[in-house]
Each structure stands twice: as C-alpha cells, then as structure tokens.
Amino acid sequence: xxxxxHPAFRKGxxxxxxxxxxxxxxxxxxxxxxALEIYRRNKPDVVxxxxxxxxxxxxxxIMAIRKEFNDARVIVLTTFDMDxxxxxAIQSGAKSYLxxxxxxxxxxxxxxxxxxxxxxxxxxxxERLARRRxxxxxxxxxxxxxxxxxxxxxxxxxxxxxxxTEDTVKAHLKTxxxxxNVKDRTEAAINAVRxxxxxxx
Amino acid sequence: xxxxxHPAFRKGxxxxxxxxxxxxxxxxxxxxxxALEIYRRNKPDVVxxxxxxxxxxxxxxIMAIRKEFNDARVIVLTTFDMDxxxxxAIQSGAKSYLxxxxxxxxxxxxxxxxxxxxxxxxxxxxERLARRRxxxxxxxxxxxxxxxxxxxxxxxxxxxxxxxTEDTVKAHLKTxxxxxNVKDRTEAAINAVRxxxxxxx
DNA sequence: GGAAAAATTACCCAAACAGGTAGGTGATTA
DNA sequence: TAATCACCTACCTGTTTGGGTAATTTTTCC
Numbered sequence: 001x002x003x004x005x006h007p008a009f010r011k012g013x014x015x016x017x018x019x020x021x022x023x024x025x026x027x028x029x030x031x032x033x034x035a036l037e038i039y040r041r042n043k044p045d046v047v048x049x050x051x052x053x054x055x056x057x058x059x060x061x062i063m064a065i066r067k068e069f070n071d072a073r074v075i076v077l078t079t080f081d082m083d084x085x086x087x088x089a090i091q092s093g094a095k096s097y098l099x100x101x102x103x104x105x106x107x108x109x110x111x112x113x114x115x116x117x118x119x120x121x122x123x124x125x126x127e128r129l130a131r132r133r134x135x136x137x138x139x140x141x142x143x144x145x146x147x148x149x150x151x152x153x154x155x156x157x158x159x160x161x162x163x164x165t166e167d168t169v170k171a172h173l174k175t176x177x178x179x180x181n182v183k184d185r186t187e188a189a190i191n192a193v194r195x196x197x198x199x200x201x
Numbered sequence: 202x203x204x205x206x207h208p209a210f211r212k213g214x215x216x217x218x219x220x221x222x223x224x225x226x227x228x229x230x231x232x233x234x235x236a237l238e239i240y241r242r243n244k245p246d247v248v249x250x251x252x253x254x255x256x257x258x259x260x261x262x263i264m265a266i267r268k269e270f271n272d273a274r275v276i277v278l279t280t281f282d283m284d285x286x287x288x289x290a291i292q293s294g295a296k297s298y299l300x301x302x303x304x305x306x307x308x309x310x311x312x313x314x315x316x317x318x319x320x321x322x323x324x325x326x327x328e329r330l331a332r333r334r335x336x337x338x339x340x341x342x343x344x345x346x347x348x349x350x351x352x353x354x355x356x357x358x359x360x361x362x363x364x365x366t367e368d369t370v371k372a373h374l375k376t377x378x379x380x381x382n383v384k385d386r387t388e389a390a391i392n393a394v395r396x397x398x399x400x401x402x
Numbered sequence: 403g404g405a406a407a408a409a410t411t412a413c414c415c416a417a418a419c420a421g422g423t424a425g426g427t428g429a430t431t432a
Numbered sequence: 433t434a435a436t437c438a439c440c441t442a443c444c445t446g447t448t449t450g451g452g453t454a455a456t457t458t459t460t461c462c
Binding site: 365368385 | 407408409410411412413418
C-alpha cells in the first residue's frame with residue numbers, strides 16, 4: 001500500500017513496484033486519514049508511507065494504524081532525513097526508513113525484508129538515529145519553552161505565556177542549551193529547526 | 202523535458218503527461234548539470250524543473266539553460282512554496298511556478314500555456330511573490346551578516362569574520378531587523394529560514 | 403559631476419540575556 | 433525509604449544585545 005500526497009509520485013512508485021514479479025500495489029492513499037480507512041479494508045502486507053501528509057501527519061497515521069493492527073508493517077519513505085522525524089517514525093512503529101531516492105533494487109529488497117518481519121535501517125539513517133538517542137530528550141516544559149522561543153518570544157513573554165516567572169524560564173533555557181549543546185537562544189532555535197525537533201509554520 | 206532527482210516521481214509525472222494526447226516527454230534529467238546537457242541535445246519545447254537538485258540547484262540550472270537558450274520555457278514544479286525560492290526562480294527566467302500536488306488538468310493546461318509563450322502563476326504563488334517584492338532586498342553585506350547570524354555567531358564573532366568592528370555589525374543588524382520586520386536576532390534567524398532567504402545545512 | 407545608497411565607525415544607554423549557585427516542591431522509581 | 437527527576441523560584445554578575453543618533457567614506461547610478 002502506498003501513502004503519499006503526490007499522485008504523480010504514487011503512480012511512478014507503483015510502476016516501479018509492479019515491475020517486480022513478487023510485489024504488487026493493492027491500495028493507495030493521499031493522506032493519513034484515508035490511509036487508516038483504506039488499510040482497514042485492504043490489510044496490505046506492507047505500507048510505504050510518506051511523513052509529510054496533509055491533515056494527519058505520517059507519524060500520526062502510523063500510530064493510528066498500529067493501534068488497530070499491531071502487526072502492521074510500515075516502511076517510511078520520505079524526502080527528508082531529519083533526525084527527529086526518523087526517531088518519531090521508528091518510535092511509532094515503523095520497521096524501516098528509506099529516502100525517496102533509494103535505488104529501486106534496495107527498495108524492493110527492503111519491502112521483502114520487512115514483509116518477512118525484519119527491521120532494516122540503512123547505515124546513514126541508523127547513524128542519525130543513534131545521534132538522536134545520545135541527546136537526552138527534552139522534558140514537556142522544555143519543549144513548551146522551545147516552541148515559544150522559536151516564535152521569537154523573549155524570556156519575559158515566555159514567562160507570561162506559561163504562567164511562570166522569568167527566572168524559571170531562564171532555568172529551563174539553561175538545561176535546554178545544555179541538551180541541545182548550544183550557547184544561546186538563536187543557536188537553539190536554528191538547531192531545533194534543523195534537527196526537526198520543531199517544524200516551522 | 203522533466204528534471205527531478207527522484208526517478209519514481211519522473212516516471213509518474215511522465216505517465217501523467219503522456220496521458221494527454223498533445224503532450225509528450227522527450228527527455229529526463231536527474232540533476233542540474235545533466236539537465237543542461239540534455240537540453241542542448243533535445244531542445245524540448247517546455248522544461249518541468251524541480252528546484253531541489255543534487256549538485257547544481259534548480260535555479261542555477263534554469264539560469265544556465267536560459268543563458269544559452271534565452272527562449273527556453275521553464276516551469277518550476279516543486280514541493281516547497283518558499284517566498285525566496287519562487288522569487289529567484291522567476292528572476293532567473295522561469296515562466297511558471299507550480300506545486301507538485303497541482304491537479305493533472307491544471308498542470309497540462311499550464312504546460313500548454315507556457316508553450317504558447319504565456320507566463321502563468323497561480324494566485325497563491327503570485328501573492329507570495331508580491332509579498333516578497335514588498336520587502337526591500339538585503340544588501341550584500343547584510344546577507345553576509347545574516348548568514349553568520351544563522352550559524353549562531355555573536356556580534357563579536359561576526360565582526361571578526363567580516364573584518365569590521367562590532368559597531369558596524371550592529372548597524373547592519375539594525376537595518377536587517379527593519380527590513381525583515383523583526384525585533385531581535387532570533388526572530389531574524391527564524392524568519393530568514395522560513396522565508397527561504399537562507400537554507401539550512 | 404552630483405545625488406543616492408551602501409558600508410563603515412563611533413558613542414551612549416537601557417534592556418535582555420546567560421551563567422553560576424542555591425534551594426524548594428511533588429511525583430516516580432529503585 | 434532514599435534517590436532521582438521534572439519543575440519551580442530566587443539572587444547576583446558580567447556580557448550581549450538593540451535603539452537612538454551622528455558622521456565619514458565608498459560605491460553606484462543618473
């Protein structure tokens with residue numbers, strides 16, 4: 001089953017998959033909600049899922065599917081290779097994470113491997129995942145501070161939004177800077193965006 | 202002619218185009234350098250070009266092609282709709298700018314219109330382009346300061362990198378904040394990234 | 403040649419920020 | 433029960449930053 005919001009991409013990917021004698025595309029979906037619905041009807045062996053989807057995002061779609069069908073085998077197939085996306089996708093139960101420009105044969109082999117129950121990650125992706133794991137997670141509160149920081153809010157403004165004192169905001173920022181391994185708010189903002197911890201717009 | 206680094210996308214897009222009786226895909230390329238080379242050989246009527254390409258970027262590829270063939274008709278077809286990308290693409294001579302999820306019929310009509318010499322921009326894109334024009338351009342120096350700012354450098358560090366005093370850096374920042382309509386460096390960094398004025402990594 | 407824009411430097415001042423240290427609470431876990 | 437962790441607050445200190453104002457030099461453009 002293919003899940004991607006670009007019909008052209010689905011069409012091309014379907015053709016590539018169908019060119020393999022043992023693989024077939026039995027269903028397609030253009031967004032997360034439809035993906036769940038169509039999964040229920042078709043119970044595909046393997047799902048190829050893009051993460052950037054309109055409405056319900058790819059990660060949410062994976063979680064929704066695996067909540068109902070905990071044996072669902074999902075391969076993430078996306079353009080981006082951002083640390084946080086990879087992490088969340090794997091966390092939510094994806095068995096593999098491939099970039100869209102992966103060569104055809106590797107793609108086909110990955111589909112077969114995942115169908116057989118294996119979990120398979122390309123070296124580059126595994127490396128990023130490891131790097132992500134090194135970095136301690138941010139606590140709920142630190143996340144909230146970071147979100148506001150990225151909107152360009154000052155410490156004072158953040159303190160008002162979160163109903164805490166400015167000193168507390170600073171305390172959170174201190175641990176935040178340490179965890180992200182940066183020295184100031186600007187660097188924190190840039191890194192958070194680059195690592196995909198928060199998404200712009 | 203199709204230029205995109207994802208074979209699957211090219212394949213699907215080719216199928217969509219070929220399904221129109223009057224349209225045909227005569228050539229494909231996976232990166233900017235090959236695009237120029239193949240353009241020379243095939244002289245396609247219209248080029249569909251992705252902006253994110255390995256090596257030479259899409260904008261550079263458009264410029265290279267139009268330098269040799271100033272009657273080349275290029276349609277940008279991309280996933281992103283960042284203000285600066287749109288602006289640069291149109292500046293470099295693209296006749297139209299479509300998002301990859303544009304419906305098939307609109308895509309076909311745009312190809313026909315551009316073939317006939319028209320320049321056609323969807324309302325949403327035209328709007329962003331207008332917004333971009335409102336914002337005064339950044340001078341060369343301001344750009345350099347912004348680049349370093351986005352790397353998380355302090356005013357002091359920026360001044361050393363550019364061989365100017367810290368006061369001058371501050372002066373540039375003042376005009377920069379005004380032009381970007383922000384109040385501090387963090388907001389400037391975020392906005393610059395979001396508007397696509399600078400690209401991360 | 404002269405106007406306009408960009409780039410440069412300077413100074414002052416107030417606000418914002420980052421680092422250090424220190425302590426308190428409540429919830430979870432070993 | 434003790435330890436750990438997230439969360440919160442406070443104070444102090446020095447640095448960084450941003451705003452205002454002003455002036456010089458260079459470059460660019462008409």
